[in-house]
Amino acid sequence: MTEAEYIKEAKKGSSAAQKWLFDELSGRMLMVCRRYVRNEQDAEELMLDGFCKFYSSLSGLQYQGSAALFSWVKRIMINECLMFLRKKHTFVIVSEHVAETLALQEDILDNLSAAEIFNLVIQLPAGYRTVFNLYVIEGMNHGEIAALLGISEGTSKSQLSKAKSLLQKMLLQQNIEYGKRKTQQ
Amino acid sequence: MENEKRSNSLMDKMDGLSGLPGDAAFNREAAWNRLQPRLPEQRASRKMVWWWAAAVILILCISPFLLKDRSRAVMPAPALVNSTTLPKPAPVITPDTIAQEKPVPVILAKAKQVSKMTDAVVIPPSDTLAITQPLVAAVPRQDSPLIQSTAATIPPKKRVVHINEVGGDVIGNTYIYPEHKQFKVAISGPAGFASQIVADKPSNTSNLPKN
Numbered sequence: 001m002t003e004a005e006y007i008k009e010a011k012k013g014s015s016a017a018q019k020w021l022f023d024e025l026s027g028r029m030l031m032v033c034r035r036y037v038r039n040e041q042d043a044e045e046l047m048l049d050g051f052c053k054f055y056s057s058l059s060g061l062q063y064q065g066s067a068a069l070f071s072w073v074k075r076i077m078i079n080e081c082l083m084f085l086r087k088k089h090t091f092v093i094v095s096e097h098v099a100e101t102l103a104l105q106e107d108i109l110d111n112l113s114a115a116e117i118f119n120l121v122i123q124l125p126a127g128y129r130t131v132f133n134l135y136v137i138e139g140m141n142h143g144e145i146a147a148l149l150g151i152s153e154g155t156s157k158s159q160l161s162k163a164k165s166l167l168q169k170m171l172l173q174q175n176i177e178y179g180k181r182k183t184q185q
Numbered sequence: 186m187e188n189e190k191r192s193n194s195l196m197d198k199m200d201g202l203s204g205l206p207g208d209a210a211f212n213r214e215a216a217w218n219r220l221q222p223r224l225p226e227q228r229a230s231r232k233m234v235w236w237w238a239a240a241v242i243l244i245l246c247i248s249p250f251l252l253k254d255r256s257r258a259v260m261p262a263p264a265l266v267n268s269t270t271l272p273k274p275a276p277v278i279t280p281d282t283i284a285q286e287k288p289v290p291v292i293l294a295k296a297k298q299v300s301k302m303t304d305a306v307v308i309p310p311s312d313t314l315a316i317t318q319p320l321v322a323a324v325p326r327q328d329s330p331l332i333q334s335t336a337a338t339i340p341p342k343k344r345v346v347h348i349n350e351v352g353g354d355v356i357g358n359t360y361i362y363p364e365h366k367q368f369k370v371a372i373s374g375p376a377g378f379a380s381q382i383v384a385d386k387p388s389n390t391s392n393l394p395k396n
Contacts, residue, residue: 018224019217027203027211035199048220055224070200109195114202117195137199 004063011058018055025070026051029077031118035133036081038122046084050077078138082148085126108171109136120170128163135160 001009003024009017029050033043054076063069109117121129121137130149134140135156140148142156149156204211 015221015224022217022220023213026213026216028200030211031202031204032200044216048216048223051220052223074200114198115205117199118202118205137196139193139196 003066003069007058007061007063007069010055011061022051025073028070029073032074032077033081035118035121035137036078036130037084038126038129042084043081046080047077050080053080078134082130085130086150088126108168120167123170124163124166127159128166131156131159132163132167 006017006020010021026047030044030047033047033050034040037043037046050073054073057076061069061072112120121132124132131145134145134148135142142153142160145151145156146153151159
């Protein structure tokens, strides 16, 4: 049975097909949620809420491939997380002049594994983390981020700048610790 | 452009992440068990159950009133005597009222048409005819002469007495009183028949003539 057939069955309300889709997507979706919401329990709860919305809106879905399905479900999860963050008021509004303009090395993230990037990102404050996730990982521009979060584009830029500088520091710290460990060995 | 490519590669890298090496494996079954009650179909079925329950309760609440109304519909309504709603008595028709009554106009709508078709019919000068005496006058009243004439012809009631109570005899068409029995036999009845009658009389009656 293909993914398209499972989608068709899930649309009809087949519990088995819904379970199959959950098994396929839940692990990755949980990591998406955890990237935005640090708390594991909150992230899991948001993922379940996102799956509820996914199943309820499944009737309007036109299957266009596995990647499209994944990005659609991921978008639902991200929206759930952003709504949660908005409710919690965890965004840190940093004005532009305060923001440091420490540039992150372009290829530094490429050299890191997904797990390492993940561990770095979840250490960022909520505001920085959200903008960094949306801009660097999801590929949105500042206009879209500003509209999505209800902030100005300048604030989005400053948040990203802050996030990059903080990551730079963290990477340096890690390298120092890594170097120390290497020299101790 | 380079930034976008990097972003896409980073996105793919991060999207492929389904768990961290050091973390405990995500328990999908437990998460599914938590999710299943929240699914839309489950909610719909639960909603349906609640709707059914509400409908049953509503029917149970309404049914006594419905049954009450039905029993009322079957049973006849009690007779209510209301003086105001009683029908008016029929008007008493007297000769005075008849005289006062206006003549009933009878419209002969097709009179002209009929007259055109048949020449023998005499056309009245006007389209209306007046009936001066209504048919109600034919009903006899107490003071009418018809009643009086019938009262005169009815004979007065007489007491009906059996012949044995009187004690007389009938000879032919003639009634013979007991005291005149012998006399009448002697005058008008045939001798044989009269003697037989006399002989049939009881012994307490004397055969001797009174006069």
